[in-house]
Amino acid sequence: MASRQESSLPLRPKEQDPPEGQATSKSALKKAAKEKEKAEKAARRQEQERQQKEQAEASDTAKHLYGPLSLPSEPAASQEFTELADLYDAKEDQEVTLDARVHNARVQSTKLAFLVLREGPHTIQAVIAEGGAHKISRQMVKWSGGLNTESIVRVTGLVKQPLEPVTSTSISNYELHVASIYLISAAAQQLPIQVKDCMRPPPMGDEPTQAEEQAADGTPIVSLSARLNNRVLDARTAANNAIFQLQSGVSNLFIEYMNKHKFTWIQSSKIAGAATEGGAGVFEIKYFDTKAYLTQSPQFFKQMAIAMDMKRVCEIGPVFRAENSNTHRHLTEFTGLDFEMVIRNHYHEVLGFSERLLIFIIRALQTREEYKRLTKVVQQVYSEAGNFKLPPGDDAVRITFAEGVKLLNEAGIEAAELDDLSTAQERTLGTLISQKYSSDFFTMDKYPLAIRPFYTHPDPTSPHLSHSYDFFMRGQEIMSGAQRIHDYNTLCERMRASDPPLDPLGKGFKDYTDAFRYGCAPHGGGGIGLNRVVQFYLGLPDIRAATLFVRDPGRLAP
Structure with missing residues (x-):
């Protein structure tokens, strides 16, 4: 009976979930309320910070002594600044x-x-x-x-x-x-490399590819590649800034010496209509509807200027070499200090002048206070800076090519009298000269004719030799020069005998050879690599350290 009574009780209605839209609405309201509360707190915090800032500014007795500076829109009274x-x-x-x-x-x-x-x-x-x-x-x-x-x-x-x-x-x-x-x-807070990290020498050889890699002491290693990719920052270091000021100094000293000796400054074209000087290693460019080439040197133009009766000419300008040489001393674009001068009696007039020019530049770098101070800055990073040796007086150490070969052979380094020297042989020779004469600068005269350009004047007394010379700093070449052939027929003969043969009347050559057909005084000169002079004077491990914007086989930027 009891169970029957229980069964007769009315059933409670079953609870049901609220409609889906109503639940979503409540959730959204809660979220909106939280967001509102959060925004109100942020607003109160911002207002509090604003008030604190205003109070701090009101109590700031020095607010007129610091802060952002904008240059005035109108000229103002001149202010004296100190360097x-x-x-x-x-x-x-x-x-x-x-x-x-x-x-x-x-x-x-x-x-x-x-x-x-x-x-x-x-x-x-x-x-x-x-x-x-x-x-x-x-x-x-x-x-x-x-x-x-x-x-x-x-x-x-x-x-x-x-x-x-x-x-x-x-x-x-x-x-x-x-x-x-x-x-x-204001500079950005995050920089790709830190200037202070570039104040140490870059690693050479198998260097790290990431600027974030660290040395054993925990200091960041900035690779040479990372530095060159961020040249604007890298060049701000004290040492790099000093390097480029010294490079400017070398140029100024070259200008000073040339002006003193009454040279005429010329500006030769850097675009040629044909691949000259044998046709090797030139950059081809599009010149309207035809081909043109970047010049390998101002050589032809200097000689043509001598034929114009300018007697002594010089220039500073870019030199382009399309050589796939990835070494510590080669670039595809570098700066040349070039000169050419009339010879009165013997080509050693030019050789002697060139030696005195380089000694003047090096001696000035060593003795003038402004350059000594800059060199000391570089020495803090590159220890060889400031240790360049010159003998006393104004005369350079000069040897012949044959004497250089003899020195190498006596030291157990095999070298041939009529073959060019390798880079390793030249460096060894530089060490031998330094030990024997206590000089890091020397010149070598009378190179074999077969290894020199077609316009090099032969030695009349020794048909296998030439009136040519190279200059070396720390055993590495920084200048090449010679007496040039000024006789039209001899020049044409040498061109036709070149390997491969060159046509004196061909495109790119006729205007040049005509200069000698019209009569030209005996002359000679040389081309100095500015970047190399700075590199080897300071003992820098790579020529890229002495080049503001590097162009080599693998680099076109920045």
Whole structure:
């Protein structure tokens, strides 16, 4: 009975889930409420930060002494600026204003920050301390210490002697106590390579391909490839900046010497209508509807200028060589220092002039204060810089090719009197000359005629030899030169006897040979590789370190 009564009780209705749309609506409302609360908190936080910032700015006694700087739209009163290089000889308490890069920045405390300022190869420590006569604020200290490295700033301050020399900067006997600092140009916070990491020599040979790889001591290794890919940053290092200033110095010294000896400056064309000088190793280019070629050297043009009665000519310009040589001293484009001059009696007039030119350049690099200082900067990275040996006086060590071969044979290095020397033989010869004459510079005269260009003048007394010479620094060639053939018939004969034969009346040659058909004075000259002079004078391991924008078989950028 009981069970019958229970069964008669009414059934409770079954619970059902809310409609799908209603559940979604509640979830969306909760999410929206959370987002609203989150946004309100963020807004309150931003407002609080804004108020704190305004309060900090209101209490900032130095807000006019730092911050972004924009150049005025209208001319302003001229301001006197100081170069960092001038601070080596500064005076205590001298006030200076300068523009420089932030090489390093760090906050020592809320009251003190340090910067290392860099301009070219020169660096100095800058101190930003709270208080003082200018009432520098903690906000200014924090802002200054947080500047991104490589940013450009304008700083005014007092030159002071530090308690101890600052060994980490090139200007060690002074530091700069900052009175004001303004940001001219901000550098990105993340850079592909760090300038400070490029202050060590790049690895050579089997180098790492990634800039992030590290040495055993944990310091990053920046490969040569990574440096060249980011040349704008790499070239900012003190050593690299000094290298290119020294390269400019070599050019200026060349100009100085040529002007002193009354040479005429010419600007030869770098485009030729035919592949000249034998046709090997030239870059072909499209020239409207025909082919043209980048010139391998200004050789033909220099000689034609002599035929124009210019007597002494010179130029500085690019040289192009389409040679697939991937070595430490070869480029497909380099800078040539070229000259040509009339010979009065004997071709040694040109050889002697060339030797005195190189000795003048090297001696000036060693003795003039501006170049000595730059060389010391390079020496901090490349230890061989500054160790280049020259004998006393103005005369170069000069040997003949036959004497060079003899020196090699006596040292157990097999060499033939009529064959060209290999790079290894030349380097060995350079070591032998250095040991015997205490000189890293020497010249070698009277090369075999068969290994010289067709326009090289034969030696009348020795038919297998020529009136030609090469110059060497640290056993590596930096200049090639000779007396040139000035007689039209002899020149044509030599061209036809070349291997392969050349047509004196052919395209690219007729204008050149005609210059001698019209009469031309005896002459000779040479071509100096600017990049190599810098490389070997400083003892750099690779010519790319002495080339601002490298062009070699594998590089077309930047």
